[in-house]
Amino acid sequence: MADAQFKKEIENALENEVLRGALGRFGDVYGKSREQAYQGYDFPALREKVVEAKSYAAEHLDEMLDQFEKAATARGAKVFRAETGEDAKRYIVELAKAQKVKNIVKSKSMASEEIHLNDALLKEGFDVQETDLGEWIIQLAGQRPSHMVMPAIHMTKEQVADTFNANLSYTSDPVIAKLVKTARREMRKKFMDADMGISGANIAVAETGTLMMLTNEGNARLTATWPRVHVFLVGIEKFVPKFEDAAYILQTLPRNGTAQQITSYVTMITGPNPTYYPDGSIQDKEFHIILMDNGRRKMYEDEKFKQVFNCIRCAACLNVCPAFQLVGGHVYGHIYTGGIGTILTAFLNSEKDAENPQNLCLQCGKCTEVCAGNLDIPGMILEIRNRIGEKKGLPATQKFILDVVSNRRLFHSLLRVASKAQRPFSKGGPTIRHLPMFLSGLTEGRSLPTIADVPFRDVIKNMKQEVKNPKGTVAFFGGCLVDFVYPKIGEGVVKVLNEKGYKVIFPEGQSCCGAPASYMGDRQNARKSAIMNIEAMNAENVDYVVSACPTCTHALVESYKELLADDPAMLKRAEELSKKSMDFAKLLTILGGLEKGGDGVPLKVTYHDSCHLRRKMGLIAEPRNIISNIKGVEFVEMNESDRCCGFAGSYSIKFPEMSGPILQRKLKNIEATGADVVAVDCPGCLMQINGGADQAGLNIKVKHTAELLLEKHLNAK
Amino acid sequence: MEDLNLLYERFQTKLQNVAGECHRVKTFQEASELIVKIVQEKGIESIAMINSPMAKAMNLKEALSANGVKVFTDRYPETAASANAGITEMKWAVAELGTLVQYCEDVNERLCSSFTPIHIALVQTSTLLPDIMSALITIKNEPRIPGFVGFVTGPSRTSDIERVLTIGVHGPEQLIAVFVDEQVGEGVVNG
Numbered sequence: 001m002a003d004a005q006f007k008k009e010i011e012n013a014l015e016n017e018v019l020r021g022a023l024g025r026f027g028d029v030y031g032k033s034r035e036q037a038y039q040g041y042d043f044p045a046l047r048e049k050v051v052e053a054k055s056y057a058a059e060h061l062d063e064m065l066d067q068f069e070k071a072a073t074a075r076g077a078k079v080f081r082a083e084t085g086e087d088a089k090r091y092i093v094e095l096a097k098a099q100k101v102k103n104i105v106k107s108k109s110m111a112s113e114e115i116h117l118n119d120a121l122l123k124e125g126f127d128v129q130e131t132d133l134g135e136w137i138i139q140l141a142g143q144r145p146s147h148m149v150m151p152a153i154h155m156t157k158e159q160v161a162d163t164f165n166a167n168l169s170y171t172s173d174p175v176i177a178k179l180v181k182t183a184r185r186e187m188r189k190k191f192m193d194a195d196m197g198i199s200g201a202n203i204a205v206a207e208t209g210t211l212m213m214l215t216n217e218g219n220a221r222l223t224a225t226w227p228r229v230h231v232f233l234v235g236i237e238k239f240v241p242k243f244e245d246a247a248y249i250l251q252t253l254p255r256n257g258t259a260q261q262i263t264s265y266v267t268m269i270t271g272p273n274p275t276y277y278p279d280g281s282i283q284d285k286e287f288h289i290i291l292m293d294n295g296r297r298k299m300y301e302d303e304k305f306k307q308v309f310n311c312i313r314c315a316a317c318l319n320v321c322p323a324f325q326l327v328g329g330h331v332y333g334h335i336y337t338g339g340i341g342t343i344l345t346a347f348l349n350s351e352k353d354a355e356n357p358q359n360l361c362l363q364c365g366k367c368t369e370v371c372a373g374n375l376d377i378p379g380m381i382l383e384i385r386n387r388i389g390e391k392k393g394l395p396a397t398q399k400f401i402l403d404v405v406s407n408r409r410l411f412h413s414l415l416r417v418a419s420k421a422q423r424p425f426s427k428g429g430p431t432i433r434h435l436p437m438f439l440s441g442l443t444e445g446r447s448l449p450t451i452a453d454v455p456f457r458d459v460i461k462n463m464k465q466e467v468k469n470p471k472g473t474v475a476f477f478g479g480c481l482v483d484f485v486y487p488k489i490g491e492g493v494v495k496v497l498n499e500k501g502y503k504v505i506f507p508e509g510q511s512c513c514g515a516p517a518s519y520m521g522d523r524q525n526a527r528k529s530a531i532m533n534i535e536a537m538n539a540e541n542v543d544y545v546v547s548a549c550p551t552c553t554h555a556l557v558e559s560y561k562e563l564l565a566d567d568p569a570m571l572k573r574a575e576e577l578s579k580k581s582m583d584f585a586k587l588l589t590i591l592g593g594l595e596k597g598g599d600g601v602p603l604k605v606t607y608h609d610s611c612h613l614r615r616k617m618g619l620i621a622e623p624r625n626i627i628s629n630i631k632g633v634e635f636v637e638m639n640e641s642d643r644c645c646g647f648a649g650s651y652s653i654k655f656p657e658m659s660g661p662i663l664q665r666k667l668k669n670i671e672a673t674g675a676d677v678v679a680v681d682c683p684g685c686l687m688q689i690n691g692g693a694d695q696a697g698l699n700i701k702v703k704h705t706a707e708l709l710l711e712k713h714l715n716a717k
Numbered sequence: 718m719e720d721l722n723l724l725y726e727r728f729q730t731k732l733q734n735v736a737g738e739c740h741r742v743k744t745f746q747e748a749s750e751l752i753v754k755i756v757q758e759k760g761i762e763s764i765a766m767i768n769s770p771m772a773k774a775m776n777l778k779e780a781l782s783a784n785g786v787k788v789f790t791d792r793y794p795e796t797a798a799s800a801n802a803g804i805t806e807m808k809w810a811v812a813e814l815g816t817l818v819q820y821c822e823d824v825n826e827r828l829c830s831s832f833t834p835i836h837i838a839l840v841q842t843s844t845l846l847p848d849i850m851s852a853l854i855t856i857k858n859e860p861r862i863p864g865f866v867g868f869v870t871g872p873s874r875t876s877d878i879e880r881v882l883t884i885g886v887h888g889p890e891q892l893i894a895v896f897v898d899e900q901v902g903e904g905v906v907n908g
Contacts, residue, residue: 022879026880133875134875137878150877152877152878153877176878180875180883183887184887188798188832191832208857216876217875217888218889219887221827221867221887221888222831222887224865225824225828226828243853243862244850247850250849251849258876261735261814262814262849263870265869265870266867266868268862268865268866270863272864273821273865274824275824282824
């Protein structure tokens with residue numbers, strides 16, 4: 001779905017070493033610095049408070065607007081409600097004309113960027129000055145912000161110096177401290193000459209009509225200090241009901257944004273303040289507040305997107321995003337960048353503008369983990385993807401593949417044919433290192449596994465299941481990779497569950513879980529898979545349904561219910577399946593685990609958290625305990641164990657240029673542990689990491705936890 | 718007093734962590750001497766100052782002038798823009814993160830505390846509050862929330878170029894908090 005121009009922009013960003021340098025350095029330290037900034041604070045509890053306050057405000061939007069307007073007006077503010085960006089711009093231009101304004105200073109306002117306010121003011125002949133250092137740099141350079149909190153993170157000091165030198169009458173050396181001094185000197189004049197200040201707000205307090213701004217530089221304070229006309233441009237998603245609710249945002253926004261405990265300045269403005277007028281007298285300012293909709297209400301009225309009102313624009317989601325860290329903000333195409341930016345763009349610009357950037361999301365969910373508003377960003381991006389898919393249809397090749405996958409007989413017979421047809425490329429080995437022509441992208445930076453000679457659905461028929469004290473029956477949901485590529489994982493699962501007293505059946509009618517269709521935006525085929533598998537698994541007749549692939553488990557537990565919400569009979573069955581389904585690591589844990597045992601041979605093992613297992617199912621300690629319980633295993637943690645490996649299903653096929661560097665980083669972290677084996681719980685991660693390790697010639701094995709148990713624990717008996 | 722000592726310690730640690738300077742003295746006499754010393758050490762020649770109750774109680778203008786420092790207490794639009802330093806009095810100090818709270822409806826207070834390269838903040842030790850939440854509640858409970866409330870935690874800073882922390886962009890490059898235990902007036906505790 002990503003068009004050629006978009007691909008080209010990604011390529012340019014990936015080749016931009018400046019961008020990768022600054023973003024990379026920040027990304028490397030952000031996680032730990034953020035953790036430090038929260039030391040002694042309970043982030044989940046704080047964010048619960050943020051969500052409580054912000055979602056109350058969202059649920060009572062009209063009440064908030066009325067309350068705020070009443071309180072602010074009582075204090076002497078003039079409040080204007082702007083339905084569109086055009087309305088807001090017109091109001092500000094008219095105001096500036098009526099007040100005979102010449103020079104305008106602005107402190108940071110993403111809302112003003114969103115509506116291109118500067119252009120409108122410049123066109124009318126006003127002098128407009130951005131005063132946030134980063135914003136000023138990009139204003140001089142004629143660029144767009146690449147990050148919500150650090151707009152000029154994509155530029156070097158040399159580029160900043162060049163930009164200054166091209167615009168100022170004297171030259172500045174490319175020394176950061178000197179460049180900052182230049183900014184101070186230039187801006188000081190502007191602050192003194194300005195007759196109008198324009199500010200954005202981080203928080204709007206409904207009950208008191210107060211606006212709050214968080215800055216480090218002090219420009220928001222100065223903008224609010226001197227000019228005789230002051231305008232606030234505020235999006236209607238900025239409300240909190242009570243003054244003290246601001247505390248929760250003050251405690252999270254700086255920590256999440258830049259890993260600071262608090263910004264140097266928090267400025268709270270309630271009504272007009274007195275200032276100097278040109279005649280030397282001191283009088284109240286002309287004080288205006290614009291409450292702007294511009295697409296926000298549409299978001300608020302959409303059940304799936306109302307939660308965006310909980311966003312505090314801290315940009316933590318950008319800071320941890322593996323894709324954003326590689327390409328920076330500009331490829332997202334509009335003012336708002338990263339995952340949350342994609343969503344905002346879809347509503348505040350247009351769905352069409354979100355079409356390309358929504359592809360960049362790996363669906364790894366790391367953003368949700370750090371989000372101060374607990375937003376399901378990947379979920380919303382997926383929803384956008386689906387809506388686009390439904391409106392426009394998928395490209396023919398993708399559609400063809402998904403149609404095949406959701407047709408079990410056709411798909412499975414093709415896989416069986418492929419296991420024979422692959423021989424020229426695998427040369428008899430377990431992996432394919434090179435593919436010819438247009439398929440070569442698939443084997444760039446990683447090898448592909450070969451399709452197994454005998455799929456697991458046939459293997460299990462010949463397995464002797466010895467269950468000593470039978471406790472019940474487990475239905476095994478294989479999923480494509482376990483079934484057709486890694487049957488060994490299936491063997492492990494069956495033997496371990498036998499050991500725990502369960503017979504394992506493999507219902508023949510099962511097929512692909514439907515996740516590929518879901519993640520590519522094809523709800524129709526996903527739904528087909530859901531029905532097929534619900535009927536095949538027949539959960540009503542077993543004690544548990546187990547899967548050794550967290551993506552499949554997620555489909556069984558969550559997605560089917562959503563896909564079939566409008567079909568009461570199927571929904572009931574989907575709920576039954578959801579209740580009984582769980583991932584291997586969880587099932588083994590609730591069954592009490594295996595007794596400590598194993599071959600005792602020393603083996604250093606590290607663990608990679610798969611995104612779905614850790615963040616969708618919350619399984620973190622469980623797999624580690626299972627592995628550590630094997631005799632001989634020395635368990636070591638790797639750095640960034642929960643960082644996506646870059647596989648992300650079809651992502652690695654659509655964006656090998658992104659997936660590749662993400663995989664390389666994972667391999668580096670694995671290698672640094674000195675482990676003999678990296679254990680994983682997801683066959684997709686296994687395929688990705690194994691392929692990368694093979695091509696890089698690393699001397700490390702990648703194994704599924706079930707496989708490790710089979711080889712080192714069960715077979716040791 | 719025991720509680721105040723703990724709060725002060727926390728405040729001092731936190732403010733120093735973000736490159737702010739923090740001092741505490743018992744009497745206004747000591748405060749005046751300390752500020753004269755700081756001003757001389759930093760080579761400050763001119764100061765734009767709000768003659769607040771605390772500044773008056775320490776006879777600060779006289780003490781500084783006697784030591785050859787030019788102290789302006791009027792014509793702020795010119796003097797605050799050109800002075801080496803500004804002196805204003807704070808309303809509260811919040812121990813949690815080392816935050817000073819100013820009520821600045823008066824434009825001159827804003828000019829002296831934000832346009833000057835060095836800001837010397839006068840604080841009554843008794844105004845220490847434990848945390849951000851109690852500060853917000855205190856402000857909300859005022860008969861009327863002041864039109865301009867500023868939280869100040871350290872000097873002005875930026876990381877906008879290459880993520881390198883640089884002190885002193887638009888606001889003061891140095892922030893010096895001077896806590897005084899002695900109360901203005903007749904030992905009325907202010908909070």
